[in-house]
Amino acid sequence: MKIAIVGAGAAGLMAAGLLAEKGFDVTVFDKNEKAGKKLFITGKGRCNLTNLCPPEEFLTNVVRGEKFLRSAIYGFSSFDCVNFFENLGLKTKLERGNRVFPESDKASDVVKVLKEKHCKNVKFLFDHEVLAIKKAEQFEVICKNEKFLFDKVVIATGGKSYSATGSTGDGFKFAKAFGHSIEPIVPALCPIKLSDDFVKKLQGVSLKNVQLNILADGEKLSFFGEMLFTDQGISGPIVLTASSFINRSKNVSISLDFKPALSEKQLDLRLLRDFEANKNKELKSVLKGLLPKAVAECFAKAIDLDENKKIHDITKEERMIWLNGLKNFKLTFAGLYDLNAGIITSGGVNLKEVNPKTMESKLVSGLYFVGEVLDVDALTGGFNLQIAWATAFSLAKNFCV
Numbered sequence: 001m002k003i004a005i006v007g008a009g010a011a012g013l014m015a016a017g018l019l020a021e022k023g024f025d026v027t028v029f030d031k032n033e034k035a036g037k038k039l040f041i042t043g044k045g046r047c048n049l050t051n052l053c054p055p056e057e058f059l060t061n062v063v064r065g066e067k068f069l070r071s072a073i074y075g076f077s078s079f080d081c082v083n084f085f086e087n088l089g090l091k092t093k094l095e096r097g098n099r100v101f102p103e104s105d106k107a108s109d110v111v112k113v114l115k116e117k118h119c120k121n122v123k124f125l126f127d128h129e130v131l132a133i134k135k136a137e138q139f140e141v142i143c144k145n146e147k148f149l150f151d152k153v154v155i156a157t158g159g160k161s162y163s164a165t166g167s168t169g170d171g172f173k174f175a176k177a178f179g180h181s182i183e184p185i186v187p188a189l190c191p192i193k194l195s196d197d198f199v200k201k202l203q204g205v206s207l208k209n210v211q212l213n214i215l216a217d218g219e220k221l222s223f224f225g226e227m228l229f230t231d232q233g234i235s236g237p238i239v240l241t242a243s244s245f246i247n248r249s250k251n252v253s254i255s256l257d258f259k260p261a262l263s264e265k266q267l268d269l270r271l272l273r274d275f276e277a278n279k280n281k282e283l284k285s286v287l288k289g290l291l292p293k294a295v296a297e298c299f300a301k302a303i304d305l306d307e308n309k310k311i312h313d314i315t316k317e318e319r320m321i322w323l324n325g326l327k328n329f330k331l332t333f334a335g336l337y338d339l340n341a342g343i344i345t346s347g348g349v350n351l352k353e354v355n356p357k358t359m360e361s362k363l364v365s366g367l368y369f370v371g372e373v374l375d376v377d378a379l380t381g382g383f384n385l386q387i388a389w390a391t392a393f394s395l396a397k398n399f400c401v
Helices: 010-021 037-047 055-059 066-077 079-087 107-118 170-177 237-246 264-277 283-292 291-303 316-327 382-395
Strands: 004-008 025-029 062-064 092-095 099-102 123-125 133-135 139-142 146-148 152-155 182-186 191-194 206-217 219-229 234-237 252-257 329-331 335-337 345-348 366-369
Touching: 004 010, 004 139, 004 146, 004 170, 010 025, 010 107, 010 382, 037 107, 055 066, 055 146, 062 066, 079 092, 079 099, 079 382, 099 107, 133 170, 139 152, 152 170, 170 182, 170 345, 182 237, 191 237, 206 237, 219 237, 234 237, 252 335, 264 283, 264 316, 283 291, 291 329, 316 329
Parallel strands: 004 025, 004 152, 025 123, 152 366
Antiparallel strands: 092 099, 133 139, 139 146, 182 345, 191 234, 191 335, 206 219, 206 252, 219 234, 252 329
């Protein structure tokens, strides 16, 4: 039996090697000149292979498709993933947040073991962009000057983020041609744009232990941790996470709590103590003890307080304005960065049209989908790559002739 796999990324490579081990004649098509082009840049070039946690905990980090992925994640857990790569000779290490990386810190080593060891019996056709896929008695895979016939086809083309790596949404086009519906494609795990004047002045400034409070279409969301200002808005761990929950929201308002560990009453007492100790100094001297210098200057201007005013001249009303600003600093949402800035794509092939165990299309016999082309996405930390490995494993494990 001849099987075509379109896409030599994480899911495509995993599926190709496993199917070849079963004795099938497997050919992988990729428009790039080499395998795993997007894998090379994941985890800042280090490749965060997976997140080492039990399946149930893993699934709580899935944003879309948790029910669909349950079978695949239980069938090939993150522990199975680590064993898989260790057996290929790739040493791994565990870092903060249960994130697993190759011991060498090189994504290229991951691609190497997949291509040279796992896929040693697989045929690769690089620089072969698939233009269309048709089906009569067999599947016809159409490239620029060539046509190939196969018994079954696996779509593993990824999403639309990082288009320079070849992720240009081809899989969605192929799926639609076979009658599949595509859930709207939006960026996920991406920075947020703000329209506030102070943003450019704060570019590069990082804030730790803050809380981002968001109201998205009436739903309250909160994210605690680290963030930073960019040239157009905000990024960092809590912002990337937040983006995956608001990328389909129509009405979004954002505020920043600079001191989430303190209640308003506790923070007011802190301010009173600081005011008493600095009553003959200017407001900015106390501000700098609470916020980074650049943020303090923008903060005072944004809440319309004169930072040169003497502490002993501050009224209770002004102190309350300051207190509210520290706990509820308004940021003006102006949308998300585009798909190329998203770590992953949210949206994809409608999950109701795909078998969650075999990954086979419910509409077209012999057509399969694995990885990011499906309408699944998860938080940052190795979860999305694990989804790629697990969906490919589930396909191969349950593959029927």
